[in-house]
Amino acid sequence: xxxxxxxxxxxxxxxxxxxxxxxxxxxxxxxxxxxxxxxxxxxxxxxxxxxxxxxxxxxxxxxxxxxxxxxxxxxxxxxxxxxxxxxxxxxxxxxxxxxxxxxxxxxxxxxxxxxxxxxxxx
Amino acid sequence: xxxxxxxxxxxxxxxxxxxxxxxxxxxxxxxxxxxxxxxxxxxxxxxxxxxxxxxxxxxxxxxxxxxxxxxxxxxxxxxxxxxxxxxxxxxxxxxxxxxxxxxxxxxx
Numbered sequence: 108x109x110x111x112x113x114x115x116x117x118x119x120x121x122x123x124x125x126x127x128x129x130x131x132x133x134x135x136x137x138x139x140x141x142x143x144x145x146x147x148x149x150x151x152x153x154x155x156x157x158x159x160x161x162x163x164x165x166x167x168x169x170x171x172x173x174x175x176x177x178x179x180x181x182x183x184x185x186x187x188x189x190x191x192x193x194x195x196x197x198x199x200x201x202x203x204x205x206x207x208x209x210x211x212x213x214x215x216x217x218x219x220x221x222x223x224x225x226x227x228x229x
Numbered sequence: 230x231x232x233x234x235x236x237x238x239x240x241x242x243x244x245x246x247x248x249x250x251x252x253x254x255x256x257x258x259x260x261x262x263x264x265x266x267x268x269x270x271x272x273x274x275x276x277x278x279x280x281x282x283x284x285x286x287x288x289x290x291x292x293x294x295x296x297x298x299x300x301x302x303x304x305x306x307x308x309x310x311x312x313x314x315x316x317x318x319x320x321x322x323x324x325x326x327x328x329x330x331x332x333x334x335x336x337x
Contacts, residue, residue, distance in 0.1 A: 152317075152330075153306075153317065153327075153328050153329070153331055154274065154317060156325040156326050156327070156328075162245045167311070167324060167325075169323075171324045203273055203274075212261070212262075212321060213321060213324070213326070214278070214319070214324070214325070214326025215262075215276075215319075215321045215326070216266055216274075216276060216278055216320035217276050217285065219273035219274060220273065221272075221273055222273050224307040
């Protein structure tokens with residue numbers, strides 16, 4: 108059974124870069140057909156899709172974040188990562204990594220990490 | 230971007246009662262592209278229903294989905310205490326996949 112685990116700093120200063128890594132276990136990130144995604148949830152609020160990457164490196168970014176966002180994949184480590192630059196308090200959220208069903212059903216998530224809270228504050 | 234609205238915001242019911250949630254889309258959504266997730270307190274969301282009416286692996290048959298076009302529903306036929314959660318609808322047919330604001334289920 109595939110499991111995902113987020114890691115990274117829980118506190119980031121305003122204007123700096125938020126960096127998170129998701130480690131995939133119990134399966135290969137190179138499994139064809141899946142996309143590897145980041146989704147966030149502002150405190151007490153709903154869910155917002157950030158973006159996804161395939162194991163080949165093709166990406167989709169939410170247009171609202173695109174100018175600040177980079178998602179990358181490291182198949183040798185079975186990991187994928189998120190970098191969000193120039194963060195503000197509005198980027199404070201629980202960040203989830205997730206597996207979505209890929210080209211057959213993009214944006215449909217069947218497996219989630221436990222989530223990690225990132226707070227943007229000086 | 231497709232905007233989803235959900236009603237009611239909160240539902241307070243007793244165990245054994247029937248719970249029905251509504252999800253309305255700002256434009257038509259393919260029946261293949263409507264999903265429901267359950268998020269229990271302190272946990273990540275979990276896929277319940279995909280393709281409007283198909284239950285995900287391990288989901289009990291008291292959960293059912295329906296609808297078409299812009300109006301979709303999730304029904305829990307007999308509420309159990311462990312169903313305390315927020316339920317989100319999501320459309321995955323047009324990018325970015327957007328979620329509704331959620332319906333919170335409280336158990337009396």
